[in-house]
Amino acid sequence: MTILDRMDARIELSNEERMLLDSVRLLCQNSIAPRAEHYDRTAEFPWEHVKAINEIGLNAMFVPEAYGGARMSYTAYLACVREISKACAATGIIWATNYHSMKPLIDWGNEEQKQRLLPRIAEGGLGALAITEPGAGSDATGMRTTFREDDDHIVINGGKTFITNGDVADLYLLFGKWEGIANAKDSISVLILEKGTPGLSVVRLEDKMGTRASSTATLAFDNCRVPRANLLGQPGDGLKILFASLNKSRPSVAAHALGIARAAFEDSVAYINERKQSGKRILEFQGIQFMVADLVAELALAESYLWHLGRLVDSGETDFGTEASMLKMRASDLAMRASTDAVQMLGGYGYCKDYRVERLMRDAKITQIWEGTNQVHRQLIGRSFLQR
Ligand SMILES: Cc1cc2nc3c(=O)[nH]c(=O)nc-3n(C[C@H](O)[C@H](O)[C@H](O)COP(=O)(O)OP(=O)(O)OC[C@H]3O[C@@H](n4cnc5c(N)ncnc54)[C@H](O)[C@@H]3O)c2cc1C
Numbered sequence: 001m002t003i004l005d006r007m008d009a010r011i012e013l014s015n016e017e018r019m020l021l022d023s024v025r026l027l028c029q030n031s032i033a034p035r036a037e038h039y040d041r042t043a044e045f046p047w048e049h050v051k052a053i054n055e056i057g058l059n060a061m062f063v064p065e066a067y068g069g070a071r072m073s074y075t076a077y078l079a080c081v082r083e084i085s086k087a088c089a090a091t092g093i094i095w096a097t098n099y100h101s102m103k104p105l106i107d108w109g110n111e112e113q114k115q116r117l118l119p120r121i122a123e124g125g126l127g128a129l130a131i132t133e134p135g136a137g138s139d140a141t142g143m144r145t146t147f148r149e150d151d152d153h154i155v156i157n158g159g160k161t162f163i164t165n166g167d168v169a170d171l172y173l174l175f176g177k178w179e180g181i182a183n184a185k186d187s188i189s190v191l192i193l194e195k196g197t198p199g200l201s202v203v204r205l206e207d208k209m210g211t212r213a214s215s216t217a218t219l220a221f222d223n224c225r226v227p228r229a230n231l232l233g234q235p236g237d238g239l240k241i242l243f244a245s246l247n248k249s250r251p252s253v254a255a256h257a258l259g260i261a262r263a264a265f266e267d268s269v270a271y272i273n274e275r276k277q278s279g280k281r282i283l284e285f286q287g288i289q290f291m292v293a294d295l296v297a298e299l300a301l302a303e304s305y306l307w308h309l310g311r312l313v314d315s316g317e318t319d320f321g322t323e324a325s326m327l328k329m330r331a332s333d334l335a336m337r338a339s340t341d342a343v344q345m346l347g348g349y350g351y352c353k354d355y356r357v358e359r360l361m362r363d364a365k366i367t368q369i370w371e372g373t374n375q376v377h378r379q380l381i382g383r384s385f386l387q388r
Helices: 003-009 015-042 047-055 058-062 074-087 089-108 111-122 238-274 286-314 321-345 347-351 356-368 374-383
Strands: 127-130 146-150 153-164 171-178 188-194 200-205 216-227
Touching: 003 286, 015 047, 015 058, 015 074, 015 089, 015 356, 047 058, 047 089, 058 074, 058 089, 058 111, 074 089, 074 238, 074 286, 089 111, 089 127, 089 153, 089 171, 089 238, 089 356, 111 171, 127 153, 153 171, 153 188, 171 238, 188 216, 188 238, 238 286, 238 321, 238 356, 286 321, 321 347, 321 356, 321 374, 347 356
Parallel strands: 127 171, 146 171
Antiparallel strands: 146 153, 153 216, 171 188, 200 216
16 A cells, blocks of 8 residues: 555545545446546547536535435545546536535525425535636736626626636536726626526637647627526625635635646556566666655645545634645645646656547646636735735
């Protein structure tokens, strides 16, 4: 048993959660990992994977029982994200986006909204989180999508870009600015947009470097009418909801990155235990042992911090924004480093598509960019020490 296996065995999970994680592992080994190469090559949306995940009812683990779910701990959720992402990073982010987009509805929605909308997600519906616009990336407050009140409806105009699950989602958590509130930041509001709403259209899908099977859509809203009953909180509550939600999705994005890092590490260690040059296994060379030592130490520390944040959230802590930034930043930098080093350790074979590490290196890059670029996270972490 390696040090990393021992760490996995010590993740604090209940028996029921451990059993679920075991069935996710089995699903990943038998169904998801073997098809990941196909979906990366074709960039087809992996419906087979979504169906398989829904057959074990995985969305239910983050939806409260009152709304059709069977909620488990945040730690268990993070462990599942990491496991699926290790098998197929595209599938990992498709599934995690359900959580990222619907957790704000769970935390901020009223009883009627939750009764009406959440069972769809618990049963396996897909969610999308729509914040980014062409002119509003790192600074989301520059968004220009508008929400106009019209009797008991809200009329949406504008567009969003780079929206994961944007063409396949059943429910969208959509951010925009409330017309009539003068201050730009105070006007940010959030609502649930349902699939098939007239005026909602998919303008384009991205052809990406990595996570190719997850869809990334540009959306347009042309006088989309949504019942006012779909507004989360009050007009102007958007920024508060956005920050609280990002704090919980960033550890999840870190779990995704650590799944990629772990896959890269395991693949390279397996290879260098077999491959021989100059009559020795590659892992017998000291220069390579140093690379492995540095990587496994980083992995062990980043994974420990992932479970630490899981426990913090499970204990009810709400003030963990800086910790979430540190974890997201280090986990995603590690995913890039571990996958790049894996390609290096496999030599020329690592650069070719016959080995998974080539895909892992492409999949890793996005983790440094989304959910706040790592430059933005460094700024947030540094700024937290500014004395008032
Ligand atoms: C595959 C993919 C999936 C995505 N999924 C979603 C999704 O589901 N929902 C969603 O809303 N968005 C999504 N995004 C958008 C993603 O969150 C943004 O791409 C990201 O926030 C960066 O914004 P930008 O691309 O406009 O880059 P910019 O903000 O234009 O940044 C360009 C560069 O400038 C740097 N920079 C910007 N501001 C600062 C600063 N203050 N200090 C230092 N450097 C700075 C950045 O770090 C970056 O290196 C996705 C993007 C991709 C590519």
